[in-house]
Amino acid sequence: MIRTERLHIIPLSYYELLSRVYSYSGMISCQEEEDNVVKYSLTPMKDAPEKDRMFYTVWVGYSEGEDVMECGFLCPPTEHNVVEVWYWVREQFRGKGFATESVKGLVKFATAFDNIKHVCASVDNGNFASKKVLIKNGFKYLTDMKHMEVYNKQLKN
Numbered sequence: 001m002i003r004t005e006r007l008h009i010i011p012l013s014y015y016e017l018l019s020r021v022y023s024y025s026g027m028i029s030c031q032e033e034e035d036n037v038v039k040y041s042l043t044p045m046k047d048a049p050e051k052d053r054m055f056y057t058v059w060v061g062y063s064e065g066e067d068v069m070e071c072g073f074l075c076p077p078t079e080h081n082v083v084e085v086w087y088w089v090r091e092q093f094r095g096k097g098f099a100t101e102s103v104k105g106l107v108k109f110a111t112a113f114d115n116i117k118h119v120c121a122s123v124d125n126g127n128f129a130s131k132k133v134l135i136k137n138g139f140k141y142l143t144d145m146k147h148m149e150v151y152n153k154q155l156k157n
Contacts, residue, residue: 002105007061007098009071009105011054014045020058038072052076055083061102068093071102073110079146081117082152083110087133099133107137117156122148 002009009051012020014070037058055076061069071087085106087099103121110116121139123130125147135143 002059002102004101004105007101007105008063009059009061009102011059011072012057014042014053014057017045017057018042021113026053044075048076049113057108059102061098063093068116069098070104070139071099071106073106075115078117081115082120083116083118084120084122085110087130094129099130100136103133103137107155111155118152118154120152122150122151125149 001011006045010037017037017071021034022040024076026149041056041057041058045053048056055073057072058070059072060067061071067090069087069089071085074084074086085103087102089098107119119139120142121134122145123134131149131151137153139153140149142152144150
C-alpha cells in the first residue's frame, strides 16, 4: 500500500484484478486493452513469486473513499534494475494533481528496493499533461520510441 497526501493507493490481488477486468470499471475500454491486461498482468502475476506480484497488478488510488485513478508498474525490476510506471486518472478527476501524486508515491515505493535503480515511463508524444507529471517528479527525457517519449528517473547509482 502507498499513502500520499490525498491518495490511498492499494495493489489489487490476482482475483480482485480478474474481477475488475471482467466487470465494468472504466479501466478496460476495448478488446485490445483487455487482451493486454490478461497477457501482461494476469497471466504473469498468477505464476509470479509473491514478492513480484505487486509489479504486475493494477494499483487503485482512492481519495476521500472514491476510486479516482489506477496506476502501477509494468513488470518487476529488469536485469538493468529498472521498473516502468504507468498511471490513468478517471476523466472527472483529471487536472487535480492525482497523477503527479501517484507517480511520486510509486517512485517512493520503488526506492525501498535495493535492486531498483531507475524508474522510467513511456508517454505518447502528444500527451503534454502526462509529460508534465513526469517532469514535476524529476524524470528526465531519455529518447523517442515509436510515437512515444521515454522518461527516466535515477534513484541510485
